[in-house]
Amino acid sequence: MPDVPGADGVRVSLKDDGTMPTGSFKARGMAVAVSRARELGARALFAPTAGNAGIALSAYSARAGLAARVYLPEIGTESVQSACRAYGAGVVPVRGTIRDAGNAGRAAEAGSGAFEMSTLREPYRLEGKKTMGYEILEQLGPEVPDAIIYPTGGGTGLVGMYKAFRELRALGLTDARPRFYAVQAEGCAPVVRALRDGAPRCEPWSEPATLAPGLLVPAPFASERILEAVRESRGGGVAVSDRSIVEAMAVLATRYGISASPEGAAPLAAL
Amino acid sequence: MPDVPGADGVRVSLKDDGTMPTGSFKARGMAVAVSRARELGARALFAPTAGNAGIALSAYSARAGLAARVYLPEIGTESVQSACRAYGAGVVPVRGTIRDAGNAGRAAEAGSGAFEMSTLREPYRLEGKKTMGYEILEQLGPEVPDAIIYPTGGGTGLVGMYKAFRELRALGLTDARPRFYAVQAEGCAPVVRALRDGAPRCEPWSEPATLAPGLLVPAPFASERILEAVRESRGGGVAVSDRSIVEAMAVLATRYGISASPEGAAPLAAL
Structure with missing residues (x-):
């Protein structure tokens, strides 16, 4: 946690989570959530994402031996898509926003047995954070x-x-x-x-x-x-x-x- | 250090330095070398590089308040160049290989007072590694x-x-x-x-x-x-x-x- 100058008498420290696995603080939540999902018997996981959460889900799912699918806005997420694919995750580009991606994902996954890993729709990402x-x-x-x-x-x-x-x-x-x-x-x-x-x-x-x-x-x-x-x-x-x-x-x-x-x-x- | 399966009875552990600052093991050497250069009174640093060493030099020089210049092959190093520039380093693309970049850098910096940070041309990167x-x-x-x-x-x-x-x-x-x-x-x-x-x-x-x-x-x-x-x-x-x-x-x-x-x-x- 490096310090940066604040106003007089104020100390400002930065918390840098850029060095977490997969490069973002999303690793904290996904490490716990994917581990717990595996313990509870999940075989496949999915989530809508626009970025780092999808990369973290893909990486931790690979490590856990679980299938992962990410639903993303098709525009502007190209580098995220290729990172998720590199980890072996299924990648589904969706027209629209992350909200549309979430709706499309829930519709597509209904009855598939896959578990949704959206933030606060399962309780363990919060515990990781x-x-x-x-x-x-x-x-x-x-x-x-x-x-x-x-x-x-x-x-x-x-x-x-x-x-x-x-x-x-x-x-x-x-x-x-x-x-x-x-x-x-x-x-x-x-x-x-x-x-x-x-x-x-x-x-x-x-x-x-x-x-x-x-x-x-x-x-x-x-x-x-x-x-x-x-x-x-x-x-x-x-x-x-x-x-x-x-x-x-x-x-x-x-x-x-x-x-x-x-x-x-x-x-x-x-x- | 995650384990991967080896042959029977062989344990294989991976050492993952991808989570070091600036994303590579080059941080180890540069953290020590730049700190020591600053202690010894250097004001400007330079190095030939094709990648991660230049990014680490640029970042640690910014942190230390020292000027940094990197000499790189002009072909294939575009993302490295933009990362170094983002840290405020001077970037000099050179036609040819990293060897040509090194020669061009030493010629250009002769008499400038800048200190060369090439690996093993100064002793502290090794100490960091x-x-x-x-x-x-x-x-x-x-x-x-x-x-x-x-x-x-x-x-x-x-x-x-x-x-x-x-x-x-x-x-x-x-x-x-x-x-x-x-x-x-x-x-x-x-x-x-x-x-x-x-x-x-x-x-x-x-x-x-x-x-x-x-x-x-x-x-x-x-x-x-x-x-x-x-x-x-x-x-x-x-x-x-x-x-x-x-x-x-x-x-x-x-x-x-x-x-x-x-x-x-x-x-x-x-x-």
Whole structure:
């Protein structure tokens, strides 16, 4: 966790999950979810995806000896498709968005016996994502950050870390209560809007647009859980422009030697 | 280090350096070499490269606040060039091979005050690569493998691990004496040939050709050191075909969920 300069007296640490297997934090959830699915007797797994989750599912399924199929938007996912194929997964390009891919996948797989691995439609990816919270305590403890600033698309990581710290407190391992801040793109900020409006859940964002595919989630499935984590922890929501994301990516690369995705750079843009 | 099936009674473990920063084992050497160059007062660094070494140099130089320039063959290195540029490094494409890039770089940098970071032209990349040996003892100890099978291009990793085990023995931390095996491509196997011929050093391989760019080293600068490590450890050399490398890549991806480079898959092809 390298440090970057914050405002006076503020220490900012980056959590870099780019070195996880298959190159993204999606490995955390899939490692646990695929292992558990195998333990429970699943033989075939599927999920809609636009990127890293599909690659992680394909890789861990190969390792577990399970069949995997990924349903993806046909446009803009070419490199993901070839990565998934390399791991031996079935790849089904679908016309439209990841939502269309999800609907097409569920329709195609009905009755096939394959198990859906979409985030929060099965419980173990969340348990895997919790390890981000464990690691923050392990790496920075006993001083845990006052705030955790998280790029929020589907929001499973934020919900997972919130759960991790609640459980760590219940176990008496820390009394840390980090505030959770959800960072979203200005062109797709349903969580930020719901927080501002005091809404109980996110309404779908119309005409979502951002260069960060992972933040292009107009209606997060877990929106009540995300809003609960932010509100209960007395955190907040921040929307950032695509331009400020690109600037943050350049700062991370040229000053810190970190090749960040747009999603990974978004929290720095929010500071 | 996942295990793969070996012959009866043989355990085969893979050392996966794909999760190192910047995605390759080159991070080990550059992390140490760039840190030491900075301590010693260097302000600018350069190196010829065809790939991962340049990306690692660019990233660690950015982190250290040092200027970096990489000299690369203009053909076939486009993605490397853009990665180095993203880290803020100067990028100089050169007509010809990495050897031509090295000559062009040394000519262009003469008198500039920039320090050359080519492997084994400065001593600390080797010290960084040694950590592979330390980690093998840490991860598998006290039982250390009887043999270490290493894809050998420039050979710094093999020489580094050999040095690591010699030093670990001198320190009394292990009495392990792994045999070192150099794996090369049939189309560029100067080390394997020198071992077969009992030669004191490698003669340049004429018309080298392999799909593994990291093995495309016709005349390793460290050839005496490589041959010493292999001979003294009572190991050997194995040349593998490009076809068997591709087959090993497919096995690693579809059965173990490991996305290996051709170089990374070559040792499996040699088994």
